[in-house]
Amino acid sequence: MASTACFMIVSKNDIPIYEAEVGSVPKKEDAAHQHQFILHAALDIVQDMAWTTSAMFLKAIDRFNDLVVSVYVTAGHTRLMLLHDSRNDDGIKSFFQEVHELYIKTLLNPLYLPGSRITSSHFDTKVRALARKYL
Amino acid sequence: MADPANTKLGRMLLDEITPVVMVLRTPLVEESCRKNGFSLIEMLAPFSNFNNIDVPVRTASDQPYRLRKFRLRLFYGSEVRQPNIEAAKERLKEVITFSGDKDISDLCSDPPDIESLIAISKQEMVPSWFQNFNKELIDVVAFSEHEAFDHPVACLVAVSSKDKDPIDKFVDLFNTNQLPPLLNDGAMDPKILKYFLLVHDNQDGMLEKASGILTEMRSAFGANDCRLLCINSSTDGAEEHQENLWASYKASISNSKQYGCFLNADDIEELRSTMHDFSSKHIIPHMELKIRVLNQQISATRRGFRNQIRNLWWRKGKDDAPENANGPMYTFSSIESQIRVLGDYAFMLRDYELALSNYRLISTDYKLDKAWKHYAGVQEMMGLAYFMLDQSRKDAEYCMENAFSTYLKIGPSGGRNATRCGIWWAEMLKARDQFKDAAGVYFRIPGEEPLHSAVMLEQASYCFLLSTPTMLRKYGFHLVLSGDLYRKCDQTKHAIRTYRGALSVFKGTTWRHIRDHVHFHIGKWYAFLGMFDEAIKHVLEVLPCGHQTKATQELFLREFFRIIQETGKTYEVLRLQLPVINFPLIKVVFEDHRTYASTAASSVRESLWQSLEEDMIPSLSVMKTNWLESQQKVLPKKYKESNVCVAGEAIKVDISFRNPLQIPISISNVSLICKHSAEFDETESDANGFLIDHQNDKELRAVSNSGEFSLDTSLFTLSEIDISMRGGETILVQLTVTPKIEGSLKVVGVRWKLSGSVVGICNFNSDIIKKKVTKGKKKPKQPVKDNLQFLVIKSLPRLEGIIDNFPKTVYAGDLRRLTLELRNPSKIVVKNLKMKISHPRYLIIADQEVMNSEFPTCLRKQESSSESCTQVDAARAASSLFVFPETTAISSETPLKWPLWFRAAAAGSISLYITIYYEMEDESSVITYRTLRMHYNLEVLPSLEVSFWTSPCSSKLQEFLVRMDVINRTSSESFQIQQLSCVGDQWELVLLQPVESVSPLEVLISGQALSCFFKLKNRRIRQSTEENTSSLATSGRADVKLVDGDSRGLYDTSISPFILFHHHERVHQERQEQGHGGTVDFILISESWSGSDAGLSRTTEVFSHHTCHCRVASKSPIWWSMNGPRSVRHDFSAAFCEINLSMTVYNSSEDVVSVRIVTLDYTPATNSATSAASVSGNEVGWHDTSQLSEIKVTSDVIGSRGGKAPSTDSVSPFIWSGTSSTRFNLEPFSSAQVPLQICVFSPGTLDLSNYILYWNLVSSSDGGHDVDGPKVSSGTCQGHSYHVAVLQKE
Structure with missing residues (x-):
């Protein structure tokens, strides 16, 4: 498991709809905004990269100091972004694929409005479990 | 692509990588120059820059070319050394601080819109001081020994004509002790070109003496290398110069008059020709010569296959030599140094091809020698040469990258070189529109000082902005990073500037942590600079941060209060988000012709009241025409649709406040903001003006403590409430405004004080949010915002009504007498009182006589009971509209008391609505009548469950057996069954058992059941129909007493209230399918029984249970x-x-x-x-x-x-x-x-x-x-x- 990792789902309107600090390092007070800044800035790169490949998993596309941003872009242009500090491409890919599946399940919920914040605690629990498993 | 020489980097290189001239002078020379306000170098500076020198140059190749632009860099001998790091740092800091102070003025303005930012040209966007800063930063690493382009090419020796023994002075000046270390430690050739200048001050006269010295010099140093320079020819010292030559060379020159005041046109011409002569006739030929010599030498030793092999062999042997990274490994005489000098000279003379080939040659050597610093320096120059040649971008980049990483590799000593290399590299990328890569380079430039990193990061951010496609998010992020560093170095103004730039990106972002971070920090820094208005504006943005942790929330709030405290003023903040007002929950309750006895009554749906009042109030159309007829002149048309309220009566506004934080907050002085105006016509404009005043210019403003609301207190009074909210709590607050004078009143908003220091204002109308106004308008098409506009009319009587001792919880069947009390506080008499009750099954109006009689006893049979009340007044019972007698007038002293009968008809919760209609004596008012609405909720618990079973008696016509089952369903209460009665004249009831055996215990305790049997006879059958009237006299037979030994009489079920309630029960219990023949209705009357001490503690409670439509007959008629x-x-x-x-x-x-x-x-x-x-x-x-x-x-x-x-x-x-x-x-x-x-x-x-x-x-x-x-x-x-x-x- 990565010592620092921040997972975030960004809707196609660039609005974060889900965020979770999944690292094993105890959360620092100022880390939250720094992670948001890095991921937010990485969107610029995603914007360029997403159209150059047909793969959903874009691998590590951006880095800030020792933190790496890996991104997975769904067909609906929802971006699953992971900020991490350890290189484990296979694990990250599996993680993204499983979370994508979870996200699709959430979308299938007729009460969930696509593009709105995901507040389901079940989703949260699952994502954290997957993070423990793969990262 | 543009010519590389015309790019920014090109110009920079043409300026920076130019021949250096070391200047040596005597103090007297300096003194003469001081008269004009500057030093010798400063005086010469404008003339050492040639825009069109037009000198033919022939370097290694035979093809000569012409040099157009040329520049000499002049340095004093003492300056030709590695600059002092600390001093350089100070100087850099000064540059930053100076530029920071310059643009403080526009810090207050709103950050520019991001679209417009992109639209404006690059030059405007990027702060101009970056260039100065970069130049200073590059200068820090000047005169390093591993690079030859900073090594002096020539030496200018200046001696004044006043000096004694000028010839000796010339010799002394070139004394080795005073020479810079570069020359002494062997890094460069001490035998450099010398040029001897005799400076003559014309003010001192004696031109002849100077000429004499010059001849002496010529003979001593050679004719060509000596020159006489005459200055200060102007005697009056008031020489004017058309354009200020020196302005661009010395930043501190402010007043052009002082500088060069003794230099007349001839002097300037002489200066110019001297420098031109010096460069074109001495420096350039000298460099050409040196290039050619070195080139020949190098060609002989290094070029060609054989030489290269030999070189490699030789290098290999040197491998064992101990590593000495930066020491004077290569003296000026070594072949490596000479190649480097050759390359640099060629570079300076724009022969980039030659320079490149030599750099290439030497870089492999340095690499093999592991002389990394030299290697990096050569790679750097290679990159620049590639750039200037405008070929092979990839190579250029590769070289720069190589140089950059090599500098970084060699540790701290290479840091500053890396910085310079990075700047050049970034400039190179920028010149080729590779902004994204340039940003990456800026980001990589090592910051030995956080301040330098800050500037680099800021430059990086601008690169992101300029790149295509524009990378706004990166731009914002890097600005924030740079801002943080600026702040760390106490450059608050720069920090704010960068954050403001970032704000234009992050404005309105949904990334909440980002938004909070930016707003909070910029707010804090504004406060630090004392710009509190801006500070508060930004900190306000982060206050409702429910998503942050508790500690962060506390930090934000504490900071906010600290800023507020520092201002020492009370701030009024529009749109203070703490607490949050939940708009859809705002409810306005006011009383026009509808008045409410309690708040519970006001929350009842209007339609319910309307249906209740339907036949009581004058119909709408009639009322309206009357209203128009009488009031047309007074009321403008628009007020037909505005709400009407009465002076002296409160308008209540329910507002729900929500605390978004997890920490408790305290709010005080919550009150409404209202606008009252006496005239009708001016109101609209006046109110609007007030609103605009709020919306436009004042997001927040400071107010004196007295406040402008003191003026308004004569017009209306406001209620003030203090509340304290726990974390995440939502509180519903009811605020009232009571207008005192007729006119028009508008509820503008609400104000409150947060923690006793900040006044928050919320404007209802400015926030266009749908408000649910329950008591609003009859017309739905009316715009919502007018719901807060009231027409205040003069005070009217308002009845206050209350029902005394209205029970909250009763047992089913409970029969009580209640008293309705109506008061009229005003002097005006009201008339035409009417009353209607929603549930006559529960509550009916009694006769006024009942007031005076004793309650349970009056229900009992009395001899004197008149026959008038035996018959059900069908009309009265059905309509349930009660008209009070005309004589009823209510004055302020004596309240009207009127009895009501209450009976808990069925178990369950029930809401009772009572409305009382009354009219004013005063006909002139807008409102001619009012209604008082009362609302009571009560809960009825089940008590006795009574069921009857009748079967016809077969032996006798019209006789029935009746079995009565009674079960006590209460949990604790005991009842005493008193009496069973049949309703109607035609029935006769006889108990089949002796009375004692019915209930041996006399009471029915909880859970107990009881059955008893009766015989029921139909009297009407037996007696002929014409006897009907006489049967009334014997009506007593319809009741059976079920309790033994009770001396009191039976209850008279044929009087009100029994008969009235029974009527409603009948209606209620009506069955769909009625059999043929008769049905019978029973009334079971019981009393509460409270153990042994009965009669002591409480009054007897009477319960009546009505069972209607018990079928007595079979199906046949x-x-x-x-x-x-x-x-x-x-x-x-x-x-x-x-x-x-x-x-x-x-x-x-x-x-x-x-x-x-x-x-x-x-x-x-x-x-x-x-x-x-x-x-x-x-x-x-x-x-x-x-x-x-x-x-x-x-x-x-x-x-x-x-x-x-x-x-x-x-x-x-x-x-x-x-x-x-x-x-x-x-x-x-x-x-x-x-x-x-x-x-x-x-x-x-x-x-x-x-x-x-x-x-x-x-x-x-x-x-x-x-x-x-x-x-x-x-x-x-x-x-x-x-x-x-x-x-x-x-």
Whole structure:
């Protein structure tokens, strides 16, 4: 498991709809905004990269100091972004694929409005479990 | 692509990588120059820059080319050394601080829109001081020994003509002790070109002496290398210069007059020619020569295959030499240094090809030698040469990257070189529009000082902005990073500037942590600079941060209060987000013609009240025309639709506040903001002006503590509430405003004070959010915002009503007397009082006399009870609208008290609505009537459950057996059953058991059940109809007392309230399907029983339970009874016995009934088929056709009917004589006698039940019979058993 990792789902309107600090390092007070800044800035790169490949998993596309941003872009242009500090491409890919599946399940919920914040605690629990498993 | 020389980097290189001239001078030279306000170098500087020198240059190749632009860099001998790091840092800091102070002015303005930012050209966007800063940063690493372009090419030796022994001075100046270390430690060739300048101050005269010295010099140093320079020719010192030559060379020059004041045009011309001569005739030829010499030498030793092999061999041998990274490994005489010098000279003379080939040559050497610093320096120059040649971008980049990483690799000593290399590299990328890569380079530039990193990051951010596609998010992020570093270095102004730039990106972002971070920090820094308005504006943005942790929330809040405290003022903040106002929950309650007795009443739906008041208030159209007629002049048209309220009566506004934080906050002085204006016409504009004032210019403003609201207190009063909210709490606050004067009142918003320091204002109308105004308007199309606009009319009487001791929780059946108390606080008399109650089953209006009598006793039967109240006043009971007597007038002193009867009719929760209508005496007012609405909720618990079971008594006509089951359903209460009454005149009730046996315990404790039996008689049948009136006198028989030894009288169920409640109960319990004949209604009256100390503690509570429509009759509309002798003695020996009987048939239905009596000489089988047939005559298809032949078959059935019939086997002991079938018609409610006769053949007890009555309804003459279709219209009845004992006469 990565010592620092921040997972975030960004809707196609660039609005974060889900965020979770999944690292094993105890959360620092100022880390939250720094992670948001890095991921937010990485969107610029995603914007360029997403159209150059047909793969959903874009691998590590951006880095800030020792933190790496890996991104997975769904067909609906929802971006699953992971900020991490350890290189484990296979694990990250599996993680993204499983979370994508979870996200699709959430979308299938007729009460969930696509593009709105995901507040389901079940989703949260699952994502954290997957993070423990793969990262 | 543009010519590389014209790019920014190109110009920079042409400026920076130019020949250096070391200047040595005597103090007297300096003194002469000081007269003009500057040093010798400064004086010469403008003339050492040639825009069009036009000198032919021939370097290694034979092809000469012309040099256009040329520049010399002049340095004093003492300056030609590595600059002091600390001093350089100071200088850099100064540059930053200076530029930071410059643009403080626009820090207050709003950050520019990001689109417009992109639109403006690059030059405007990027701060200009970056260039200065970069230059300073590059200069830090000047005069390093591993690079030759900073090594002096020539030496300018200046001696004043006033100096003693000028020739000696010239020699002394070039004394080795004073020479820079570069020359001394062998890094460069000490034998450099020297140029001797004799400076003559014309003010001192003695030009001849100077000329003399010059000749002396020429003979000593050579004719060409000496020159006389005359300055200060102007005597008056007021020489004006058209354009300031020096301005661009010395930043601090502010007043052009002082500089060069003694230099006239001739002097300037001489200066110019001197420098031109120096560069074109000495420096350039010298460099050309040196290039050619070195080139030849290098070609001989290094070029060619053989030389390279040899070189490699030789290098290999050197590998073992100890590593000495930066030491003077290569002296000026070494071949490596010479190649480097050759390259640099070629570079300076723009022969980039030559430079590149030499750099390439030497870089491999350095690499093999592991002289990394030299290697990096050469790589750097290679990159620049590639760039200037504008070929092979990839190579250029590769070289720069190589140089950059090599510098980084060698540790801290290479840091500054890396910075310079990075700047050049980034510039190079920028020149080729590779902004994204440039940003990456800037980001990588190592910051030995956080301040430098900050500037680099800021430059990086601008690169992101300029890149295509624009990378705004990166731009914002890097600005924030840079801002943080600026702040760390106390460059707050720069920090704010960068954050403001970032704000234009992050404005309105949904990334909440980012938004909070940016706003909070910029706010904090503004406060640090003392710009509190801006500070508060930004900190306000982060206050409602429910998503942050508790600690962060506390930090934000603390910081906010600290800023507020520092200002020392009370701030009024529009749109303070703490607490948050939930808009859809705002509710406005006001009273126009509708007034409310309690808040509960006001929250009831308007439609409910309207339906209740429907027939009480004047109809809407009528009211409106009246209203218009009388008021047209006073009221402008628009106020027809505005709300009306009355002066002196409060308007209540419910606002729900929500605390978004997890920490508690305290709010005080919550009150409404209102605008009152006396005139009708001016109101609109006035109010609007007030609003605009709020919306436009003042997001927040400081107010004096007195406030402008003191003025308004004469017009209206506001309520103030203090609340404290826990984390995440939502509180509903009711605020009131009471207008005092007629006019127009507008509720503008709400204000509150947060923690006693900040005043928050929320403007209702500016926030266009749908407000639910429950008591708003009758017209839905009216715009929402006008709901807060009120027309205040002069004060009107307002009745206050209350019902004393209205119970909250009662047991079902509880019967009470309540008192309605109405007060009129005003002097004006009201009239025409009317009252309506929503649930007359629960609450009815009593007569006023009841007020004076004692409660439970007045219900009991009294001798004097008048007959007037026995009859139900149907109209009164049905309408439930009560008109108070005309005489009722309510004045302020004496409240009107009116009794009400209350009865808890059924278990459950119930809301009772009471509305009272009254009119004003004063006709001139807008409102001519008002209604008082009262609302009570109560809960009724189940108490006794009463059920009745009636069965007709077969032996007697119109007598019934009644079984009453009572179960006490309460948990603790005990009841004493008092009395059972039948309602109506025609019933008579008799208890079948002795009274004592009914309830031996006298009380029914909780959970207990009780059954008792009664006989019920229908009196009306027995007595003929004309006797009806007299029957009233004996009405007492309808009640049965069920308690023994109670001396008190029975309750009179024929008076109100019993009779009234009973009426409503009847209506309520009405059944859909009514059988024929009578139903009976029972009223069970019980009293609460409270153990041994009864009567001591509380008054008796009376409970009444009404059970209505208990069916007494069977399904058939007819009743009959057989009359005749019960026993007959007859001598059978003589003849058979004839017995005459008569049957009385009564029609209890409302229709004419045709009855057919069929006597049978056999006993009809009572099998299921027949009984089914007897139930209904409607059957279709197969049914039993009772045939005579069946007698035998059914004989065993006869036996089964009991031993009553004598067991004469086959023959019936009697037969019916006379007609076997009789048919007749019966009028409604009439009876008929039918004579019957039997012939008895043998003695015995006979059962005369073998007859059948067929009946069918003869439809009434009118056509209304279709209405009740499903009603049974015909049927069959089995005969009752009637036993006659026939005995043998002795």
